[in-house]
Amino acid sequence: MLLGSIEAGGTKFVCAVGNENYQIKDQTTFPTATPEETLKKTVDYFKQFDVDAIGIASFGPIEIRKTAPNYGFITDTPKKGWSNTDFVGFLTKTIKVPVFFTTDVNGSAFGEYVMSQLSNEDVDSLVYYTIGTGVGGGAIINGKLVGSLGHPEMGHVKVKRHPDDLDFAGVCPFHKDCLEGLVSGPTFEARLNKSGKDVPLTDPVWDIMSYYVAQAALQVTLILRPDKIVFGGGVTSEKFLEKVRRDFATLLNGYVHVPPLEQYITMPEISNNGSATVGDFALAKRLLRE
């Protein structure tokens, strides 16, 4: 069995082929240019292989409901030139194999879920957040991706403001001080006028960030009772998650049972941002089984 993966990001595309054990056999990366150029490169890449199915984890927003007339499209994205792009249609015109189309963060969530299963962890339900240029989340419940009316947009919930952060307006163009507006990468520039990578973890802003991220973990804990919450993305680090665990414990106040926090609130098990590729392979493989 040969499986394909397309991790379609706003900055770059990562295409890969792998086997049924999710081992990468070949991989290529190219920048995200115009849809025509980028999707042609994608098709040309997969023409070289005889893949049985392809999983796509795409930037969004995208239409994932099969019943929608624009299923398989990137819809009204802020990414210039990409609004209303028929991603799945363009691909399958040439590469005539089953395709599973989902969001980047859903792909990563599924990759981490699959890896937990392979590690014999008792994980049926998992939430994956990415905290980077934006904030997004995906969830697996009873082995299935969540989202009846479309994919989740977990980055845009409201949270209780930190007492030392009441004057910060937030950077989300749609909601100002939603979670993304308070903790995404660009908030460092907005709050401190420098890049997040130049802000040491001793800076109090990280405590403000962790207070908000801990509330996100609290929300999904109390709403979904998942087995595990994974945080990826450029803003996340193990040291930062130590703060998040501390604040989560304070906020939860022992109200419901959760696993030891080092296991419950974690970095991705799959290194080098590889979660989505594994997730794509696994989603493609599942298509072939159904």
Next chain:
Amino acid sequence: MLLGSIEAGGTKFVCAVGNENYQIKDQTTFPTATPEETLKKTVDYFKQFDVDAIGIASFGPIEIRKTAPNYGFITDTPKKGWSNTDFVGFLTKTIKVPVFFTTDVNGSAFGEYVMSQLSNEDVDSLVYYTIGTGVGGGAIINGKLVGSLGHPEMGHVKVKRHPDDLDFAGVCPFHKDCLEGLVSGPTFEARLNKSGKDVPLTDPVWDIMSYYVAQAALQVTLILRPDKIVFGGGVTSEKFLEKVRRDFATLLNGYVHVPPLEQYITMPEISNNGSATVGDFALAKRLLRE
């Protein structure tokens, strides 16, 4: 087929038997006294009938994981005398039929889900909140109750504080100003020193309440993308939900597609607090099919 329902509330027990079409054939109500007295009455009631299975929707917290040593127990509840009560064990010692044990709000959620299905609504995923003495929530995703590590406790999430309500400490003994601490029935006494039923909907406190409840609806919309969100409980009314819909629309700011709000954010379809009874029947029936 004869199905049993036990709606075990902190104030009263409602026991019922019904047929596979969820029609109630007999029903009784008695106050929640000691566990011994109340559960004996429950058993005595079901001894009169030849039920095939029973659904229980209980106040909590309860242990619903079948693998737990105290599965079927009401665990460390504030309800006096009821901590560590082996509810399922006591019942099935005498009434030897399959039992489905879940929370009161999960039972109501399932009842509303089943009713939506019977009404030919396209509902695969549904969230049910109760706002009364406490605040709780249950969710159905792809036809299944959510909760891998136990049942949800959606009432205890944090929300952004309303600018006119910053000084109110909140009434939750565990989390002060979580959702329950800000919008449950007892908050009327705490804020205004009178009962909620004596506070007209023109009072500004209802706008504060609706701002918080709209945030709860926003959270589950962005995390789960359900087909429908139902609000029950003594604090809820159609007029109050009009305010909630207004605030929800402002908060969401058109970010993701949702159905028309009158269909999306609704009162229970089943009248007279009957959602849990229908849910219990349906969960019992599903047990027999599995």
